[in-house]
Amino acid sequence: xxxxxxxxxxxxxxxxxxxxxxxxxxxxxxxxHYHARDWIERRMYETEVRNLEHYGYGIKGFTLSMIETxxxxxxxxxxxxxxxxxxxxxxxxxxxPVELLDGVEETITTLAASHDLMLITKGDLFEQHAKIxxxxxxxxxxxxxxxxxxxxxxxxxxxAKHKINPERFLMIGNSIRSDILPVIEIGGRAIHIxxxxxxxxxxxxEEELAGREFVRLAHIRELLTLIDQYRSR
Amino acid sequence: xxxxxxxxxxxxxxxxxxxxxxxxxxxxxxxxHYHARDWIERRMYETEVRNLEHYGYGIKGFTLSMIETxxxxxxxxxxxxxxxxxxxxxxxxxxxPVELLDGVEETITTLAASHDLMLITKGDLFEQHAKIxxxxxxxxxxxxxxxxxxxxxxxxxxxAKHKINPERFLMIGNSIRSDILPVIEIGGRAIHIxxxxxxxxxxxxEEELAGREFVRLAHIRELLTLIDQYRSR
Numbered sequence: 217x218x219x220x221x222x223x224x225x226x227x228x229x230x231x232x233x234x235x236x237x238x239x240x241x242x243x244x245x246x247x248x249h250y251h252a253r254d255w256i257e258r259r260m261y262e263t264e265v266r267n268l269e270h271y272g273y274g275i276k277g278f279t280l281s282m283i284e285t286x287x288x289x290x291x292x293x294x295x296x297x298x299x300x301x302x303x304x305x306x307x308x309x310x311x312x313p314v315e316l317l318d319g320v321e322e323t324i325t326t327l328a329a330s331h332d333l334m335l336i337t338k339g340d341l342f343e344q345h346a347k348i349x350x351x352x353x354x355x356x357x358x359x360x361x362x363x364x365x366x367x368x369x370x371x372x373x374x375x376a377k378h379k380i381n382p383e384r385f386l387m388i389g390n391s392i393r394s395d396i397l398p399v400i401e402i403g404g405r406a407i408h409i410x411x412x413x414x415x416x417x418x419x420x421x422e423e424e425l426a427g428r429e430f431v432r433l434a435h436i437r438e439l440l441t442l443i444d445q446y447r448s449r
Numbered sequence: 450x451x452x453x454x455x456x457x458x459x460x461x462x463x464x465x466x467x468x469x470x471x472x473x474x475x476x477x478x479x480x481x482h483y484h485a486r487d488w489i490e491r492r493m494y495e496t497e498v499r500n501l502e503h504y505g506y507g508i509k510g511f512t513l514s515m516i517e518t519x520x521x522x523x524x525x526x527x528x529x530x531x532x533x534x535x536x537x538x539x540x541x542x543x544x545x546p547v548e549l550l551d552g553v554e555e556t557i558t559t560l561a562a563s564h565d566l567m568l569i570t571k572g573d574l575f576e577q578h579a580k581i582x583x584x585x586x587x588x589x590x591x592x593x594x595x596x597x598x599x600x601x602x603x604x605x606x607x608x609a610k611h612k613i614n615p616e617r618f619l620m621i622g623n624s625i626r627s628d629i630l631p632v633i634e635i636g637g638r639a640i641h642i643x644x645x646x647x648x649x650x651x652x653x654x655e656e657e658l659a660g661r662e663f664v665r666l667a668h669i670r671e672l673l674t675l676i677d678q679y680r681s682r
Contacts, residue, residue, distance in 0.1 A: 270543040272575030276509035280536065283516070287533040297525030299532050303517055310503040341574040342505030342597045364575045 217446045218405070220380050221327065223357075224389030225337035225344065227411035228436075229324070230351055231315045236278060237413065242305050243282050246298055250290050260285045265417055272364055274340025279306040310343070314350040317411075319437040321353070326440060328356035335360045336374065336387070338394060366394035368401045375402065388439065391418045396430050406430045407439070450679045451638070453613050454560065456590075457622030458570035458577065460644035461669075462557070463584055464548045469511060470646065475538050476515050479531055483523050493518045498650055505597055507573030512539040543576070547583040550644075552670040554586070559673060561589035568593045569607065569620070571627060599627035601634045608635065621672065624651045629663050639663045640672070 226232035240260065244253050264281040271277025283302055286294050327333060335357040337344050344362045348354050359378065363370050375382050382403040389395025390411040397420065399406040408430055433439060459465035473493065477486050497514040504510025516535055519527050560566060568590045570577050577595045581587050592611065596603050608615050615636040622628025623644040630653065632639040641663055666672060 270540065270575075271509060272573070274509075276504060276507075276513060280509060280512060283532065284536055287529045287536070290529055292528060292530030292533055294529035294532075295525060296520045296523055296527035296529070296532065299516065299527075299529065300520040300525055303513065303520070307503065340505070341595060342503075345597050362574060364578050 217384070218386045218443075219332060219384040220334050220378070221331050221386045221388065221443070222334040222336045223324075224387070224391065224395045225335055225347070225351075226339065227390045227414075228317075228388065228395070228409060229320050229335075229353065230317060230347065233411065233413050233415055235309050235312055236415070239278075239305050239309055240282070243286070243302050246301055247286055247289065247294070250294070256285070256289060259289060261416060263288075268417075272340065273338055274343050275306055275309045276340065276343075279303065282306070310346075314347050316351065316353075317436065319435060323436050323439055324353055324356050327443070331443075333357045334378075336363065336366070336370075337361075338363050338366045366391075366398060368398040371398050371402050371404065375404070386443075388436075390414070392420045392425070393418050397424075397428060400428055400430060407442070408432045409434075409436055409439075450617070451619045451676075452565060452617040453567050453611070454564050454619045454621065454676070455567040455569045456557075457620070457624065457628045458568055458580070458584075459572065460623045460647075461550075461621065461628070461642060462553050462568075462586065463550060463580065466644065466646050466648055468542050468545055469648070472511075472538050472542055473515070476519070476535050479534055480519055480522065480527070483527070489518070489522060492522060494649060496521075501650075505573065506571055507576050508539055508542045509573065509576075512536065515539070543579075547580050549584065549586075550669065552668060556669050556672055557586055557589050560676070564676075566590045567611075569596065569599070569604075570594070571596050571599045599624075599631060601631040604631050604635050604637065608637070619676075621669075623647070625653045625658070626651050630657075630661060633661055633663060640675070641665045642667075642669055642672075 223229060244256055247256050260282060263285045264278065267277060267281045271280060279302065283299055286299065286302065324333070333356055335348065339362065341362050348360060361374055375385055385404040386407065387395055387399040387404060388407045388409060390409055391414070392408060396406040396408050431442065433442065456462060477489055480489050493515060496518045497511065500510060500514045504513060512535065516532055519532065519535065557566070566589055568581065572595065574595050581593060594607055608618055618637040619640065620628055620632040620637060621640045621642060623642055624647065625641060629639040629641050664675065666675065
């Protein structure tokens with residue numbers, strides 16, 4: 217049924233978003249005596265999204281966006297020492313262990329025995345390489361693609377490069393915007409496994425999903441059964 | 450003679466290092482009232498190299514390292530507004546035009562008509578993609594590899610992946626450490642074209658070059674003649 221089964225990484229195979237939200241909450245603590253938390257949080261999000269165009273995804277861009285917001289909001293009154301604490305906080309993100317989601321290790325190990333698996337993740341090259349290495353899963357994937365964005369053209373170019381027929385390509389991920397919709401657009405199949413939280417920027421309004429055909433699973437443990445069903449059709 | 454000719458990008462095809470050094474000089478101006486320039490410059494270099502392990506190469510890591518150094522050196526006395534100016538300066542680096550080195554456009558265009566060309570560059574995925582797109586050269590390269598570091602294993606994995614015989618692989622670049630030595634180690638050929646300045650971290654002591662066989666050209670314009678000589682052997 218499928219020649220290649222591809223997985224997203226962050227929040228599909230291992231926990232990621234809580235690391236960012238945890239760091240952000242601590243930065244909000246540092247800035248709490250300047251402004252209301254909600255307002256700072258909103259401004260941080262705006263800065264982050266505006267900077268995506270230049271910075272792309274990842275910890276470094278996130279850190280720079282937080283520092284930039286902090287300086288703007290305080291009209292430069294934030295102290296060097298406070299900026300130093302922000303850098304210190306986000307530096308810990310680099311050292312954070314890679315924690316696999318429940319069920320991932322067994323599912324990937326089992327699936328790799330019968331299928332050609334690929335990893336497709338967007339983000340910072342350096343950070344993603346380090347996480348893949350630390351995940352212990354690298355050997356199960358025959359190909360790893362780290363891409364700057366996940367849009368229709370990304371999947372078109374990956375399937376073309378590896379000579380994969382999109383109809384025999386399955387993508388699995390937690391982000392409807394990045395892992396599901398663009399894959400359906402090129403004629404591929406997609407399975408959505410929502411994560412406990414979704415970064416606001418990745419959220420797709422329900423009305424945009426009308427007519428889009430994809431399966432949603434509550435847990436990666438359900439994946440093997442579903443793929444078996446596809447095969448026996 | 451060669452199945453694939455690969456080029457480095459930064460400071461081989463387009464100017465890059467002066468952008469970093471220019472920004473650094475402006476940051477030194479901002480910090481000049483705290484410490485002696487030479488001393489700050491030395492500390493910045495140390496921070497940058499120490500952080501490479503986490504940040505990798507690129508503008509974002511460079512910016513964070515400069516901010517970190519500034520905070521350390523001033524023991525946190527640097528103002529938020531001054532940090533903001535550092536961010537502003539480095540943000541301009543993202544918008545800087547990609548300026549090709551003299552002779553690059555003609556050489557690459559001519560060579561692409563007769564050879565399979567590849568681009569191998571280390572650095573930030575997002576930044577390198579943007580520069581390649583803006584360079585106007587993308588169509589001349591059949592393959593582009595953006596890698597976190599350029600060591601022996603990098604070239605081994607690239608030649609294996611694309612089924613290239615290392616003996617029929619030629620790499621051209623400005624960095625002896627990243628473009629020349631590891632390629633020679635895997636049995637490939639390399640041509641060194643020094644750039645006007647080399648980042649200290651990329652410099653290789655002359656004694657390490659003993660017995661390493663590679664050609665050094667003063668200018669990329671000399672490349673076509675050299676490759677013709679190889680072919681007619």
